[in-house]
Amino acid sequence: MGRRKASIPRGVGTAMGIFIDRAENAEVWDVEGRRFIDFASGIAVLNVGHRHPRVMEAVEQQLRRCTHAAFQVAGYDAYVALAERLNDIAPIEGPAKTILFSTGAEAVENAVKIARAATRRHAVIAFSGGFHGRSFMAMSLTGKTAPYKRGFGPLPGGVYHVPFPAAHKGITVADSLDAIEGLFKADVAAEDVAAIILEPVQGEGGFLPAPTELLQALRRLADAHGIVLIADEVQTGFARTGRVFGIEPSGVKPDLITVAKSLAGGFPLSGVIGRAELMDAVEPGGLGGTYAGSPVACAAALAVLDVIQDEKLCERADVLGARVADRLRALAQREDLRPIGHVRGPGSMIAFDLLQERGGTTPDPVAARDVLQRAHADGLMLLGCGSLGESVRLLYPLTIPDEVLDEGLDLLESALRLPGA
Template identity: 50%
Template sequence: MNNQELQALKERYVAAGAASPNEQFADHALNAELWDADGKRMIDFAGGIGVLNIGHRHPKVVAAVKAQLDKLMHTCQTVMPYEGYVKVAQKLSEVTPVRGHAKVMLANSGAEALENAVKIARAATGKPNIICFDGGYHGRTFFTMAMNGKAAPYQTSFGPMPGLVYRAPYPVPYHGISEEEALRGLMMTVKTDSPAQDTAAIVLEPVLGEGGFYAAPTSFLKALRHFCDDNDILLIVDEVQSGFGRTGKLFAIEHSGVEPDIMTMAKSMADGMPISAVVGTDQVMDASGPNSLGGTYTGSPTACAAALAVFDVIEEEDILGKSQRLGDTLRNRFEQWQNQFAHVDNVRNLGSMAAFELVESKDSRKPLPELAASITKRAKEKGLILLSCGMFGNTLRFLMPVTIEDDVLEEGLNIIEECLKETGA
């Protein structure tokens, strides 16, 4: 079927809240390129929103999934466990920088991982409250919607959110929130809304994802660690978007040297197969009772096979080094644009987790979300998939596969430069 035929079916049968506004439909893809149902080639700078760090259909992952399909597709691991689940748990325990010996539970999505992290934190501490941060994004389930630091579109129309979730400011100096102000805001949250004796955990992304690709300063993360230690609060780090090589480390928190009590991860963990994980200190992870964690499909055999193959690829193909080099290339190009275009500002990256702002002027820093929307629209027309994000919708973020070929990367960057020129940026 072609795009037009599929669009007609989508309009008739797919719920409006779940339907993409995109009228193109993916047919097949390889690494950083994708072809739609009409045969049009697209360069992918979105990577399924950070899911494809090693590219579409990496051969080693495809082979691992095919081999697993010939052996076992499903048993429900709580009924009849299997090798893949325990091997993924072993690998994550060995590489995840939480305190002490780590234990693992697997789930299907980032939101599921966050839901379970909160359950585990409450069980381990006997305390109910959770503190999150402005701009944070943790999922679309009911509790994770309450945890999100951005209301629309994630909470719109869905009624009252679950209680006992409180918020503090995230340090974004460019938009007027210094590290000192963020810490002061956290202290006020504890003083006025969620006292330490009632707070199970503080949850944050070390680099805001949907919130704009702002990295938390190392000193801020260390201050959180000390505060949690002093007040018997668990530190939960959400690496769903920033994990598995995107920042030049396996996990973004490694840049700071801070060790959380619990970490959540998903997205690029299995190169497109649905899987996520909660990894934490053994005593914390063992706090809840038998059969208190899990689900019918959690840690499926095919997803586990894909995850183990991803670990092999990360090591064998120097994905962390490639991510650092890709980040350097993006930063250099962004800095050229910042000097060339009046509306491009605040270029930034941590490894290949890179972004820049579109603003009215470098002095006012007033966001221009309409310019970001215009550029992403023009880019799509020219054959480039590009995403915006941020609290103000004016950030262009870059999540192309780390494995992208140099000529494909250059072609995509040239399209963006054309769009910047055409829109008067």
């Protein structure tokens, strides 16, 4: 830790004061030999767990063949094969195309570039509480000031935020749609809007699902005004919500989809999938990146897609999520535990809030921080979220054994115990 503080800036925070030595599926061991159960998955990256054997095998085979080429210099099969697979499974209307990058923020930035090139417009509408990355355009789209935007301005212009609906916060779908109409009247004409971007389930914003009513209304609005609808599936994608893509249950087909995180099982890879005519709006050389679509990461991603299909991880996400949600609702009734509520999320994208009083609605971010610290001390890797940091999110690998999941939930219960109880 002393070496870390001396050599690495404080701007990159670390939730836990440990250093990992090795990991396997849903378990992690640090350099001091302590074992942890992983309910964080590297921030939703390890839906297939740490070092899944099929992913490791695919990576090892690719390492023997080629580790880097730069797709702008020379193509390779893994990139093309992965694009074909993603085009086939993505909920896109008509022919689709895919371009690959390295990070989620990079995918978001390029989705905006594609939308602007295709529409010849500049403005983008995003949602309060949304998280789209830390690079400049992505940061501008992100709907939370601290810690993501503070001290970095001025940010790129042409970005407008509207409220994201959440029943327990008193924000309705009608409120969100009225705010968009208000933007059109007061701040930006609809014919100047290139894109609307949102997460099917807000991640950092608190694991808030976008109501189907909202998604359908946005699709109609986008069609009426020639606006590109972008689904940011960086955190929701690849079986976490019980479907390959989080937007699928709504029946809404976006124009562009950004993907990253669990796409490659721990290897840096992201992408934009979209309607072919939109994707082809950018001239050659306008998109790309030196490491974009690494052959090693592409090989890993192809294996991840096989694992999701063969091990039925979408179904597994629903089964595990129902089990976890039932346990959390039971914990919410316990007098010896901190007050919790608002258990929510599809599949295994589950979160809950710490509350100031049982049965109430006022969030308690101080209690949430305490719960996280106690969980970490007891051997459970756990992350918070929410606009105030009031929420705890559960991101266990979908390959987690039942007995390890139960052990992790027992540790969570212990972390929720009231002092002296």
